[in-house]
Amino acid sequence: MGKRPKIVVIGGGTGLPVVLNGLHKKNADITAIVTVADDGGSSGIIRDYVNVVPPGDIRNVMVALSDSSSTFKDIFQYRFNSNDSFLSGHAIGNLIIAALSEMKGGIGAAIQELSEMMEVKGNVFPASDEPLVLHAEFTDGTQLAGEAEITAAHKTIQRIWVETNPWSEVKKPKAIKGAVQAILEADQIILGPGSLYTSILPNLMIDDIGQAVLKTNAEIVYICNIMTQKGETIGFSDADHVRTLNRHLGKNFVDTVLVNTKIVPEDYMDFHRYDEVSKQVTHDFNGLRKMGCRVISEDFLLLRDGGAFHNGTQVVEELMNICSNPKRK
Structure with a gap:
């Protein structure tokens, strides 16, 4: 591909910055669309008190795409560990984003201002300028609201959707300006890696984002998780992940799937530290191909600190290869 490929990465959580950091080193036109349904930790406290996404x-994505000094990025990422009842657990970057949102009258203007300050190379869009509430219906017919509550229930999820807060003037979740256009103009859309129900699908459940993903001519690439996740994907194969994505949008829309084939050594995982993971995702390549997916299986595994992660360098090399050899729609 002679021109710079336009790549849109959609998701959230810790997997998104790994891919963005690698893409940042390539000659790509990058847009990140980030979930706004997170209600845990520092982010959850700030969204409740300040009513900001x-x-x-967003903080982690901006750092991944930033050309600012390592010292500045370290300060931005610093998380207070004091016993102060307010500051304990808060990252400085979270507080700066919340403050700028208030100063500038919205998250979009805040990110634009901060992107210039941090020399961010690419575009960063929250999926919506409204904090959204994640809802789930389980296979037993019960329903819950809130990301933390849904995953803590440890039930089998049938479907998820997002809604605005009950007190919001906006009644229907809507994508932030620029996100939909980026999807429609992209050469490649990347989903993941990240939590299927709480990091990836909440973005696609915003109607205009979901419809844009179905309409775009871009190749849709799903980076399948290496491990299953407690409260979300216990017992899932790679095909089950894609089946869930397709079911939520009502169509087989995933073109290419990146699958790790390297085995995680037995007894390697530190389940006390990474209590959200359980077993390695099983493979069902025939199931993937029946849904029209091109399957790229490779050693994408990075073992670090008792956990199994995607090797960002290997994943990004494959993503750039896909840009040069796209699957025909």
């Missing part, structure tokens, strides 16, 4: 994932 949860800033944590």
Whole structure:
């Protein structure tokens, strides 16, 4: 591809910055669309008190795409560990994003201002300029609201959707300006890696984002998780992940799936530290191909600190190869 490929990455959580950090080193035109349904930790507290979209994932994405000094990025990422009842657990970057949102009258203007300050190379869009509430219906017919409550229930999820807060003037979740256009103009859309029900799908459940993903001519690439996740994908194969995505949008829309084939050594995982993971995702390549997916299986595994992660360098190399050899729609 002679021109700079336009790549849109959609998701949230810790997996998103890994891919963005690698893409940042490539000659790509990058847009990140970040979930705003997170209600845990520092982000959740700030969204409740200040009524701003949860800033944590946005903070990590901006650092991944930033050309500012390592010292500045370290300060931005610093999390207070004092016993102070207010500051304990808060990242400085979260507080800055919340403050700028208030000063500038919205999250969009705040991110634009902060992107210039941090020399961010690319575009960062929260999926919506409203903090959204994640809802789930389980296979037993019960329903819950809130990301933390949904995953803590440890039930099998049938479907999820997002809504605005009950007190919001906006009644229907809507994508932030620029996000939909970026999807429609992209050469490649990347979903993941990240929590299927709480990091990836909440973005796609915003109607205009979901419809744009179905309408775009871009190749849709799903980076399948290496491990299943407690409260979300216990017992899932790679095909089950894609089946869930397709079911929520009512169509087989995923073109290409990146699957790790390297085995995580037995007894390696530190389940006390990473209590959200359980077993390695199983493979069902025939199931993927029946849904029209091109399957790219490779050693994408990075073992670090008792956990199994995606090797960002390997994943990004494959993503750039896909840009050069796109799957025909």
